[in-house]
Amino acid sequence: MTETPAPTIVVAGAGLTGLSAAISAREAGARVVLLEKGSREDVGGNAAFSGGLFLFCYDGPDDLTSITEDFEPGMKADRMEAPPYTRQAYAAELSAMSDGQAEPRLVDRLAERSLDTIRWLAAKGVRFTFNRTVGAAVRDGVLHIPPGQILTCTGEGMSRGFEVIRPLLAHAERIGVEIRWSAPLVEVVRSDGRVTGAVVGDGGETVPADAVVVATGGFQASRELRRECLGPQWETVRLRGTRLATGDGIQAALRAGAEKAGTWASCHSAAVDPTMPSPQRSEASPPFPLHGFWLGVLINRDGERFVDEGPGPWVKNYSKMGKAIMRQPGCEAFEIFDQRTAARVADEFAGAAEPIVAHSVPELAERIGVPADRLAHTLEAFNNACPSGDGAAEGRGTAGITPPKSGWASPLDQPPFVAYHAVAGLTFTFGGIRIDPDGRALSADGTPVPGLYAAGEAVGGLFYGDYPGGAALMRAAVFGRVAGATAAQETKRLPTSAAG
Numbered sequence: 001m002t003e004t005p006a007p008t009i010v011v012a013g014a015g016l017t018g019l020s021a022a023i024s025a026r027e028a029g030a031r032v033v034l035l036e037k038g039s040r041e042d043v044g045g046n047a048a049f050s051g052g053l054f055l056f057c058y059d060g061p062d063d064l065t066s067i068t069e070d071f072e073p074g075m076k077a078d079r080m081e082a083p084p085y086t087r088q089a090y091a092a093e094l095s096a097m098s099d100g101q102a103e104p105r106l107v108d109r110l111a112e113r114s115l116d117t118i119r120w121l122a123a124k125g126v127r128f129t130f131n132r133t134v135g136a137a138v139r140d141g142v143l144h145i146p147p148g149q150i151l152t153c154t155g156e157g158m159s160r161g162f163e164v165i166r167p168l169l170a171h172a173e174r175i176g177v178e179i180r181w182s183a184p185l186v187e188v189v190r191s192d193g194r195v196t197g198a199v200v201g202d203g204g205e206t207v208p209a210d211a212v213v214v215a216t217g218g219f220q221a222s223r224e225l226r227r228e229c230l231g232p233q234w235e236t237v238r239l240r241g242t243r244l245a246t247g248d249g250i251q252a253a254l255r256a257g258a259e260k261a262g263t264w265a266s267c268h269s270a271a272v273d274p275t276m277p278s279p280q281r282s283e284a285s286p287p288f289p290l291h292g293f294w295l296g297v298l299i300n301r302d303g304e305r306f307v308d309e310g311p312g313p314w315v316k317n318y319s320k321m322g323k324a325i326m327r328q329p330g331c332e333a334f335e336i337f338d339q340r341t342a343a344r345v346a347d348e349f350a351g352a353a354e355p356i357v358a359h360s361v362p363e364l365a366e367r368i369g370v371p372a373d374r375l376a377h378t379l380e381a382f383n384n385a386c387p388s389g390d391g392a393a394e395g396r397g398t399a400g401i402t403p404p405k406s407g408w409a410s411p412l413d414q415p416p417f418v419a420y421h422a423v424a425g426l427t428f429t430f431g432g433i434r435i436d437p438d439g440r441a442l443s444a445d446g447t448p449v450p451g452l453y454a455a456g457e458a459v460g461g462l463f464y465g466d467y468p469g470g471a472a473l474m475r476a477a478v479f480g481r482v483a484g485a486t487a488a489q490e491t492k493r494l495p496t497s498a499a500g
Helices: 016-027 045-049 061-065 087-097 104-123 162-174 223-230 248-255 291-295 318-326 342-348 361-368 372-385 471-492
Strands: 008-012 031-035 079-081 128-130 137-139 142-144 151-153 178-180 185-191 194-200 205-208 211-214 267-272 297-299 332-337 356-358 417-429 440-442 448-454
Touching: 008 016, 008 194, 008 471, 016 031, 016 045, 016 162, 016 211, 016 471, 045 162, 061 079, 087 104, 104 471, 185 211, 185 248, 194 211, 211 248, 211 471, 223 417, 248 448, 267 291, 267 318, 291 318, 291 332, 291 342, 297 318, 297 372, 318 417, 332 342, 342 417, 356 361, 361 372, 361 417, 448 471
Parallel strands: 008 031, 008 211, 031 178, 079 142, 194 448, 211 448
Antiparallel strands: 128 151, 137 142, 185 194, 194 205, 267 417, 297 332, 332 417, 356 417, 440 448
């Protein structure tokens, strides 16, 4: 009796999404060919340049300590208090930050599979540590953890995401995933209504396949698509992530019958130091995100505030600050602090960015090149609008000014003043391929395109105006894993192997 050959799954893109899909499909019994547009030095996609933060559901301390018992310095305590972060809370937060536009079925699947997928990553060798990103702190011998983000991968600084990629790549190679470097997906081949292969590279080689999983990222690295979809001012924006995400995989999927989803006119864009170069290889750091905005104010070059800097913890708002800056004159801004917060910003949120220091408001205006009278008026109005008493806290907002600062409002009246020049850094785009919760690419009539799957930043429908920090890496891992497993399971049931 002849043994039925294992189906062949082609996964395009060797980032967190693609590696998760490839490993999942291989574990389900498929032969897997993983195509990476770049060289081995480019492995990891955008995840390699991330802070390694994952947003997942948990019921309490036991769920967290089942994943890791590593703690950042100063976070180890005799006892831990960690109120549950439920699926309902996850879904509500993501939906609220998308103004109710996120596809409910995708939101539910992300929340439902998040904890299990974190454990799956840990089993593959990804190391996690307790992180103080959203306010976890030790008080009276107890580690108090606010619901939500708490674990990052183990590593240094804010750009530690390559430590997620390194063990997954090693695991993929160990279990027999065939990886082809410098092999971009050019076209998805279909015959008799279903996918039969993938065209690769300039030479037009066709890799026969029973299914193709598109995990090639967004289109943020394409000047043309940025101009067309985001607007002309985005054509020359600085990139924070991979230079290889030019939308090729998305376009190939659309030509193969998939439908667009989500908002193609929005993106994740943080404030960054304009002197830092965009990254080239995946172990390099991206332009450092200037995440200290919530401890001060953001000023445009007219000397005016233009955004609410404090609606909650920075990790829930940083991904929209770049978009706010892009709407300002010259697409630039300045983050301004006084001595209440300047040391903390320099230590935690500025990286190697050079501060601009001034001993008075007129000197500060001259040094950053804004009108002195406007800056003085803006800071005076802001200071008068801050609540009485010293210190900044999440519930302390301004009163009587537009835009408000709805939290962490504290007067800027203790010189020397410190400013950081900020521009937008584009991380990834929000629009992409329409999928169902199992990673199947959907056509215009809502039916699956046979043999075509997609996941990660290549898909649309989850993120719109903004999203909670940590949900992007979680999306990559959850839907990459789901798409790979679905592709392997469904191709096993084919009457013959298209790749055979």
